[in-house]
Amino acid sequence: VYGLHVTRWLDEDEMRAWRGLVEAFTAVQARLLVDLQQHGLDDGDYGVLVNLSEAPGAAMRMCDLAAALHLSPSGLTRRIDSMVRRGLVSRAASTEDRRVTLAVLTPDGRSAIERAAPDHVDGVRRYFLDHLDRDAIRHLGDAMAAVPRGRES
Amino acid sequence: VYGLHVTRWLDEDEMRAWRGLVEAFTAVQARLLVDLQQHGLDDGDYGVLVNLSEAPGAAMRMCDLAAALHLSPSGLTRRIDSMVRRGLVSRAASTEDRRVTLAVLTPDGRSAIERAAPDHVDGVRRYFLDHLDRDAIRHLGDAMAAVPRGRES
């Protein structure tokens, strides 16, 4: 019969790796989120603050920021709306291209990321890295580098 | 100075492993979601269907299902509402404890999971496992098994 596709299910090693990855990653993310919330941030806020704090002039075009965060244009608009209300970010018009809006880190936003980042890194260690030895960390980095990111197969 | 905590930032290997994990996992999840949407499901629906299809009688208590999916009670209620509207699941009263509601897989729900699962497993292979060799898969399983899941440190 043409077009019949017999499914090759996951074997034991494969299932252990995939399910383990899903569960471990989900757990770590949840714990990191709890830590961020102690600082009044969520994971989306943190992504915005990290990107802005590393950008020249602590400013980025909305469209570039949306791409960096894998967010839709409107999704970023709403998130920046919220962060502007909370004083973490401000908007500025670009002098080069009058279509673009820049998202700019405010002093309060800078303080927030500088307070939250050490806790966050601590969390990445305590919830994740501390449980792996150096070899495992290197192997993991190698494995993840082999996984395609974008549209290519 | 007491209480002063000097942050130990991530070194190169650590950063590569952690950022790689975040980016690879996010990308794989996004591609799997696109596949599920071809079948009219999202990732949350899929989790419900997998759990119910593996449960005795294709039925589970709402509270147990919520725990299995790391969902809040109300979050599960809304999701089941949506799946009932679409005919994938039905509700039934428990005969043992009249506080509990059972979520039950319908024939349509059974069909949906049986159509979607092979594509999903294919996706896990094409987007993820196919890019790792057997050793990498085993090492990954070992590493993920070492990461704590719950509230313990």
Next chain:
DNA sequence: AAAGATTGAAGATTCAATCTTG
């Protein structure tokens, strides 16, 4: 009083439509 489940309201996300500028 606690467990199981649901609901209302508030906040977030996405799609399509709109507006402005290049």
Next chain:
DNA sequence: CAAGATTGAATCTTCAATCTTT
């Protein structure tokens, strides 16, 4: 017409409050 950004409407998610049963 395409790119950048925003808005409205619909959908989804979560919190607190509520209701029933144990």
